[in-house]
Amino acid sequence: MKKLENKVIVITGAGMGLGLAAAKEAAKNGALLSLVDYNEKALNEAKQGLSEEYPEAKVITIAADVSKEAEVKKYVDETVKAFGRIDGFYNNAGIEGKQALMADYDLEVFRKVIDINLMGVFYGMRYIIPIMQQQQYGRIVNVASVGGIRGVMNQTPYVASKHAVSGMTKNAALEYGKHGIITNAIAPGAILTPMVAEAFRQVNPDDPKKAESEYAQFNPTKRLGLPEEVARVVIFLLSEDSSYVNGQTIAVDGGQSNAY
Ligand code: NAD
Secondary structure, three states: OOOOOOOEEEEEOOOOHHHHHHHHHHHHOOOEEEEEEOOHHHHHHHHHHHHHHOOOOOEEEEEOOOOOHHHHHHHHHHHHHHHOOOOEEEEOOOOOOOOEOHHHOOHHHHHHHHHHHHHHHHHHHHHHHHHHHHHOOEEEEEEOOHHHOOOOOOEHHHHHHHHHHHHHHHHHHHHHHHHOEEEEEEEEOOEOOHHHHHHHHHHOOOOHHHHHHHHHOOOOOOOOEOHHHHHHHHHHHHOHHHOOOOOOEEEEOOOHHHOO
16 A cells, blocks of 8 residues: 555645655656646646656646745635645745854845745644545645754854744644644755755865865765655655654754754
């Protein structure tokens, strides 16, 4: 039995990185997929790749910016119109912002990070929870970060937004557990995705690969994580296997968040 057989799963930020890796793992596990991203080109390529790898998978794509409430309502409405229900929600879209010390941080970039990472995650839950409440069933996986557990130099709005994601996860778990809605978050460490590649380019524009291998030395496993390693945890949290895990922020970071 596949873990997500006939489950309708919405994934935001599905065009690349962690969202795309989870989409592939969900397709492999029998899910019906609603893929959301504001990058239409990435979204189309993701759908194309998925249908080549998993020809039997049912996939719809919806171009939407998660920081805009009306577009969040649109992706939720379109998913329900297509599939009739929403069983699982991988609330993943997010950005890092630019790296700078707190007092120097550009206010416009700060607000943009909060709008996408905090408000985007909130809007998603705001519109999907009522549907799951009607069904008396749902699984929500929000994406925090190691930066939602501890501080990260030069990333104040990112850290603020990811602590907020972890907090909202606890509240959703408290408020909606009685309706069969299970809400958890994951806290990835550095995982090799386009977002992290860009971070290493900011740290060392001349030699990003050097920045990457230096960073990996801080990790107990001496390597960065792979998107598939995160995706497998996400599938666990979206499936019945996690039915009594609620309100947790689960680090997927090779143990890095235990260091001080
Ligand atoms: P990525 O940049 O590789 O992919 C993110 C995807 O989200 C892109 O396709 C992008 O177009 C989409 N997106 C961004 N803003 C959007 C918006 N406003 N509306 C709709 N789509 C939007 O990033 P990633 O590394 O896959 O990160 C995914 C999530 O994981 C983010 O929330 C990120 O903060 C979190 N995270 C990643 C890492 C890591 O190491 N990669 C670590 C911790 C947390």
